[in-house]
Amino acid sequence: MPQRTDSESRKLLQRLRDALADKSEGQERLDHITSIIADSMQTEVCSIYLFRDAETLELCATEGLNPAAVHQTRMRLGEGLVGRVARLGRNINAANAPATRGFRYMPETGEEKYSSFLGVPIQRLGERLGVLVVQSREARGFTDDEVYALEVVAMVLAEMTELGAFVGEGAALSARHQHPVLFRGTVAQEGTAEGRVWLHEPRVVVTNPVAEDTEAEKVRLTEAIATLRVSVDDMLDVARITDKDQREVLETYRMFAHSRGWLKRMREDIDRGLSAEAAVEKEQSTARTRLQSAPDAYFRERMHDLDDLSRRLLRILTGQGRETGADMPPDPILVARNIGPGELLDYGRSLKGIVLEQGAVGSHAAVVARALAIPLVIHAENITAEALNGDHVMVDGEQGNVHLRPEDNIVAAFRDKIAMQAKAQERYADLRDKPASTLCGTTIQLTMNAGLMADLPSLDGSGAEGVGLFRTELQFLANRSVPRRGDLARLYARVMDAAHGKPVVFRTLDIGSDKVLPYMKRPEEPNPALGWRAIRVGLDKRGVMRMQLQALIRATQNRPLAVMFPFIAQLDEFRDARAMVDDEIERERRLGHDLPSQVRIGAMVETPSMAFAPRSFFEEADFVSIGGNDLKQFFFAADRENERVRRRYDTLNVSFLNLLAMIVDRCAETGTPVSFCGEDAGRPVEALCMAAIGLRALSMRPASIGPVKHLLRRIDLGAARQVIDRARQEGRQSVRAPVESWLAEALAADTAAPALAGVFPPEG
Ligand code: PEP
Numbered sequence: 001m002p003q004r005t006d007s008e009s010r011k012l013l014q015r016l017r018d019a020l021a022d023k024s025e026g027q028e029r030l031d032h033i034t035s036i037i038a039d040s041m042q043t044e045v046c047s048i049y050l051f052r053d054a055e056t057l058e059l060c061a062t063e064g065l066n067p068a069a070v071h072q073t074r075m076r077l078g079e080g081l082v083g084r085v086a087r088l089g090r091n092i093n094a095a096n097a098p099a100t101r102g103f104r105y106m107p108e109t110g111e112e113k114y115s116s117f118l119g120v121p122i123q124r125l126g127e128r129l130g131v132l133v134v135q136s137r138e139a140r141g142f143t144d145d146e147v148y149a150l151e152v153v154a155m156v157l158a159e160m161t162e163l164g165a166f167v168g169e170g171a172a173l174s175a176r177h178q179h180p181v182l183f184r185g186t187v188a189q190e191g192t193a194e195g196r197v198w199l200h201e202p203r204v205v206v207t208n209p210v211a212e213d214t215e216a217e218k219v220r221l222t223e224a225i226a227t228l229r230v231s232v233d234d235m236l237d238v239a240r241i242t243d244k245d246q247r248e249v250l251e252t253y254r255m256f257a258h259s260r261g262w263l264k265r266m267r268e269d270i271d272r273g274l275s276a277e278a279a280v281e282k283e284q285s286t287a288r289t290r291l292q293s294a295p296d297a298y299f300r301e302r303m304h305d306l307d308d309l310s311r312r313l314l315r316i317l318t319g320q321g322r323e324t325g326a327d328m329p330p331d332p333i334l335v336a337r338n339i340g341p342g343e344l345l346d347y348g349r350s351l352k353g354i355v356l357e358q359g360a361v362g363s364h365a366a367v368v369a370r371a372l373a374i375p376l377v378i379h380a381e382n383i384t385a386e387a388l389n390g391d392h393v394m395v396d397g398e399q400g401n402v403h404l405r406p407e408d409n410i411v412a413a414f415r416d417k418i419a420m421q422a423k424a425q426e427r428y429a430d431l432r433d434k435p436a437s438t439l440c441g442t443t444i445q446l447t448m449n450a451g452l453m454a455d456l457p458s459l460d461g462s463g464a465e466g467v468g469l470f471r472t473e474l475q476f477l478a479n480r481s482v483p484r485r486g487d488l489a490r491l492y493a494r495v496m497d498a499a500h501g502k503p504v505v506f507r508t509l510d511i512g513s514d515k516v517l518p519y520m521k522r523p524e525e526p527n528p529a530l531g532w533r534a535i536r537v538g539l540d541k542r543g544v545m546r547m548q549l550q551a552l553i554r555a556t557q558n559r560p561l562a563v564m565f566p567f568i569a570q571l572d573e574f575r576d577a578r579a580m581v582d583d584e585i586e587r588e589r590r591l592g593h594d595l596p597s598q599v600r601i602g603a604m605v606e607t608p609s610m611a612f613a614p615r616s617f618f619e620e621a622d623f624v625s626i627g628g629n630d631l632k633q634f635f636f637a638a639d640r641e642n643e644r645v646r647r648r649y650d651t652l653n654v655s656f657l658n659l660l661a662m663i664v665d666r667c668a669e670t671g672t673p674v675s676f677c678g679e680d681a682g683r684p685v686e687a688l689c690m691a692a693i694g695l696r697a698l699s700m701r702p703a704s705i706g707p708v709k710h711l712l713r714r715i716d717l718g719a720a721r722q723v724i725d726r727a728r729q730e731g732r733q734s735v736r737a738p739v740e741s742w743l744a745e746a747l748a749a750d751t752a753a754p755a756l757a758g759v760f761p762p763e764g
Pocket residue numbers: 469471510606626627628629630631677678679
């Protein structure tokens with residue numbers, strides 16, 4: 001069997017580099033390259049298949065197959081051996097191709113003469129670009145050396161494709177990163193935004209995939225690895241990290257940075273003729289492919305570590321990255337694979353929109369994006385590979401669509417939509433100082449949810465009557481260590497100052513589940529959403545909760561204090577938490593500090609158990625706030641972070657409305673004020689139904705107050721209640737359809753009504 005030496009490999013890559021450097025057109029270059037590869041690999045056939053679109057591969061150049069098949073032969077992803085290589089991201093090495101599983105005969109290519117087949121994916125950082133194939137008559141498997149050599153060639157082709165080397169007259173290949181692309185994702189925060197792409201992790205461009213001087217490349221790699229190791233050691237500064245779990249994770253990270261296997265593989269890639277950068281990318285691509293198919297979560301995590309290290313190494317080698325001080329474009333739309341809450345808070349309100357490849361509706365990033373009121377679309381698959389910094393992008397956070405480099409007609413339609421929304425906002429602004437009074441004369445109190453100082457200006461702009469839910473965890477999530485009492489007290493005081501006497505309900509720290517504080521030890525839990533979170537943490541780790549309560553009491557300075565506890569699941573928890581507030585007030589009194597002028601202590605109802613709590617719970621709570629996001633997930637046993645199950649259950653499901661009605665009735669029996677502060681309060685139809693079953697206070701995102709008020713002011717709650725009751729009697733599963741058709745009719749007569757689209761926003 002033929003053995004290939006490193007020097008043969010290097011010679012081949014140098015010939016490819018020369019082909020890249022010459023002035024020929026894209027197609028000519030591709031043709032030339034296939035003949036160089038076939039010649040060097042001593043195979044009769046070499047073909048390059050590239051993606052026309054995400055699902056279709058096209059034969060773009062060949063040495064050995066019928067030339068007339070070029071740009072004619074196409075296959076879908078997964079179809080035939082070529083399609084399978086592309087789909088799996090793995091090589092296929094077959095001595096007898098026609099007898100190999102998945103083979104599909106393409107008569108126009110004339111390939112029936114060739115028995116052996118070796119296909120390797122052309123991919124860059126896990127992004128599929130195409131497939132490189134060699135074939136020969138002789139029925140033989142290719143040796144490991146030959147496979148490796150072809151992988152190295154494919155890596156260079158990937159870099160060449162990325163650099164646009166195959167674009168031009170007759171190539172029938174379009175330049176990358178220039179065409180409009182539509183990404184369909186999931187809405188995590190509604191809103192629309194137009195702006196320019198700002199990549200959280202900028203793409204590193206490798207302009208020299210082939211080594212000029214192998215030894216020099218190895219020195220560069222060794223030096224870069226040394227720099228990387230120092231930076232990782234600094235970052236970890238193990239002495240400071242006392243948490244055992246965190247230490248373990250970070251030690252693994254360090255282990256990778258010092259891994260000999262990793263370095264050895266990259267050095268071998270360089271020996272074969274790749275530059276240091278291309279070698280790093282080759283190993284990163286392999287890791288990403290493994291990552292995609294890894295079933296084991298632990299293994300996937302480790303692969304992520306390796307991916308992250310490779311990115312750092314590339315930045316060191318190329319000098320590209322954030323450190324180069326590139327300026328954010330105007331109206332930046334952040335594009336990232338994923339992002340943590342702290343990093344998002346660092347960007348703050350400078351962002352116009354956020355698009356992520358991963359993420360979840362209930363994730364930290366979504367919590368922060370919501371607090372910042374920045375449209376957020378998640379699950380925009382592959383957008384980080386497609387988008388370039390500065391690209392024109394439009395984020396439709398109503399439909400979950402992201403238009404990258406949109407065509408003119410899309411731009412026009414999108415701008416019309418934004419203009420219509422702005423008009424609707426103007427209409428809502430007119431309502432700002434009017435009460436949310438229905439046609440039947442009932443007034444609903446509309447307050448806003450907040451979590452940052454920056455939210456407070458919305459109090460005036462939105463017409464909110466106060467803050468119904470101030471999520472205090474964002475300051476904890478954004479910090480690198482537990483915030484200090486004095487800092488928190490100052491912040492809470494500023495929140496109250498900004499509210500100008502309007503009520504603010506502070507919710508104590510709600511961490512755990514998906515809200516993980518990096519500096520707080522957390523046990524591994526099989527079901528974190530059902531685990532040690534919120535008040536459970538507060539009651540077990542009293543120090544932090546006491547400190548927070550002291551900060552709240554000190555912030556009030558003779559003003560009223562309203563505080564509520566998240567995730568109360570039984571009476572004792574509320575009593576215990578309430579007693580802590582009493583103790584802290586007593587302590588402040590002893591210390592001679594100012595006390596709140598009035599103290600109201602409430603509980604969030606987020607678990608179905610509290611709907612059935614003893615009457616004394618409702619008597620002892622000064623108020624109750626229904627946390628519909630959690631309540632709904634526990635009622636339907638459907639994870640709020642899991643899009644697949646979350647969307648199955650409608651808030652207007654009769655069972656859920658019955659539960660809400662029961663809580664409202666129980667509060668009415670004891671005269672306990674009750675509000676609803678989950679996301680659903682901000683959806684006009686849901687808000688209307690809640691009002692119809694007796695809720696008189698709703699807390700929502702500031703931007704929702706206008707649309708909700710606009711609808712409430714045009715309906716009769718008695719009539720809505722009748723529609724709901726009839727649907728219940730008819731044994732329907734959900735009241736949505738009858739309520740929406742009743743509304744459509746009722747509003748049709750109302751000439752002041754905006755398009756129904758504004759009333760029925762898509763479920764987010
Ligand atoms: C809720 O669960 O409805 C709620 C308001 O709390 P959070 O979304 O912060 O869990």
